[in-house]
């Protein structure tokens with residue numbers, strides 16, 4: 001195993017003897033519950049917490065014959081873009097020395113890029129599958145909201161997030177998606193793709209056929225992006241064009257508000273979801289004294305700085321007197337973003353952009369500058385606000401040898417379209 005600090009634990013969980021994933025290893029992000037195996041969310045708060053049940057996706061992996069080689073390191077509770085906020089230390093990028101692997105599923109992308117697992121599961125609230133996939137030169141899919149069960153995923157911002165695959169190729173990612181997708185009575189937000197004009201034959205869609213594909217390029221998602229990233233992006237679009245696809249520019253005027261809206265909604269939901277960590281029910285125990293004192297002590301010691309910042313800001317945004325000013329406004333912006341995507345996709349099969357506007361940052365660079373880190377989510381967060389599916393595939397490298405990802409966004413339950421388009425670049 002490479003020494004990238006990518007695993008928090010390497011307990012092996014065996015699946016059944018046969019099934020579509022028999023003989024293959026699938027690492028699991030440490031915010032996905034595994035029965036009898038510690039699940040920490042990268043937080044000291046959950047050090048030693050052992051769930052009594054499996055997440056639905058873990059049950060499905062076991063039934064499909066996969067072996068889980070361990071639980072992967074991540075930004076604490078999924079809050080970050082670099083996998084440097086984990087209580088278990090930062091993850092290194094195995095393909096770009098001295099740079100971050102992206103986050104928050106940085107451990108999952110790193111083990112796949114380093115060949116320490118065949119595939120991995122991540123979760124994506126505002127880019128956490130696509131960003132590390134892009135920064136580590138592998139493939140990641142953020143499914144349509146409702147395609148994959150969130151039962152057993154420790155919630156960060158539940159209206160935005162989905163579990164999804166990270167893999168070395170589009171075909172492998174599609175195969176893993178096939179195993180984990182589908183309705184689950186324990187998650188009332190799941191939907192059956194067959195009721196929405198699709199089916200579950202995702203791997204078969206990875207046929208590389210882009211003849212006649214219409215690609216919309218939202219100009220706003222190129223504005224402000226790093227020059228080397230934009231250059232690599234256009235090379236990938238040229239490649240798709242040479243294979244029979246066409247492209248035209250489209251506009252998503254609302255996305256200039258997406259990062260703000262995303263962070264208000266994500267922090268608000270986080271402040272509510274993380275209220276359950278009270279030093280009594282899960283993980284870390286509280287201290288002496290009455291309920292308030294013990295609760296405060298557990299949270300003071302158990303949460304890292306980024307988590308505290310978000311719980312405080314989220315609580316503020318939801319409080320009486322400010323709710324309309326912040327939370328409600330963010331919901332209005334979210335509706336507008338959805339509408340813009342619908343419009344752009346009425347006239348294109350997929351929308352393409354760089355996954356991240358910047359190449360992988362140097363390690364340590366963004367920790368003291370949360371605002372710059374939030375702005376790096378400019379191209380990924382709008383997709384979560386709109387609940388749409390997106391894939392990140394390797395587009396090439398900058399002149400300095402840093403990986404660049406291409407993001408393709410499809411209509412709701414349009415996974416097969418983005419898989420087909422993405423596979424043409426492999």
Ligand code: GLN
Pocket residue numbers: 077078079080081103104123124125126127128129156266377
């Ligand atoms: N970087 C974003 C955040 O910190 C996205 C994280 C995620 O998708 N879990 O919220």
